Amino acid sequence: MFDPILANVAKHIRLTEQEQERFTSLLIHKRIKKKQFLLRENEISRHSAFVVAGCLRGFTVDPNGFEHILQFAPVDWWIADMYSLISGQPGQLNIEAVEDTEVLLLGKQQQEELYREIP
Numbered sequence: 001m002f003d004p005i006l007a008n009v010a011k012h013i014r015l016t017e018q019e020q021e022r023f024t025s026l027l028i029h030k031r032i033k034k035k036q037f038l039l040r041e042n043e044i045s046r047h048s049a050f051v052v053a054g055c056l057r058g059f060t061v062d063p064n065g066f067e068h069i070l071q072f073a074p075v076d077w078w079i080a081d082m083y084s085l086i087s088g089q090p091g092q093l094n095i096e097a098v099e100d101t102e103v104l105l106l107g108k109q110q111q112e113e114l115y116r117e118i119p
Contacts (some may be wrong), residue, residue: 001029005050005104008076026110032056032097037093041048045084047105058093072098076116110116 002024009015028047032038038056039045049056051073052101058071058079070093073079084091085108 001052002104004025004052004076008050008078015118022117026106026114028105028107030103032101032103034099034101035099037096038092038103039081039091039093041092041094042090043084044088045081045091045093047107048080048085048111049073049095049103049105051075051079051103052102055098055110056095056101056103058095060092060094076082080099094095 002020005027006015006020006024009023021102027050029052030038030049032054041061053075055075055078056073057069058073058081059067059069061067071079073095079095081091081093081095083089086091
């Protein structure tokens, strides 16, 4: 289950086996059904999501009710409301499953722990 995310991370940095185990121990596996939301507008984003299977879309809704798709997150892609994740403030992004999807979630606090432990 963790091979795809480890391969994604390996494109940027090299982790020892111990570091890989530490990293994967902090991940949360979640299944999201088609049309189900991972995040809604005005919620605080507390995780970055890595797509293992399926596809997510990130979009906003304007005052007239029109959706504006900002990002698709297919397999091997990361998605989050970065403003909300960094600031801890409610965000404007909706993240919804385009199809049944599996993600690995990395919490903001866990990510900060990893930055300290594995610089």
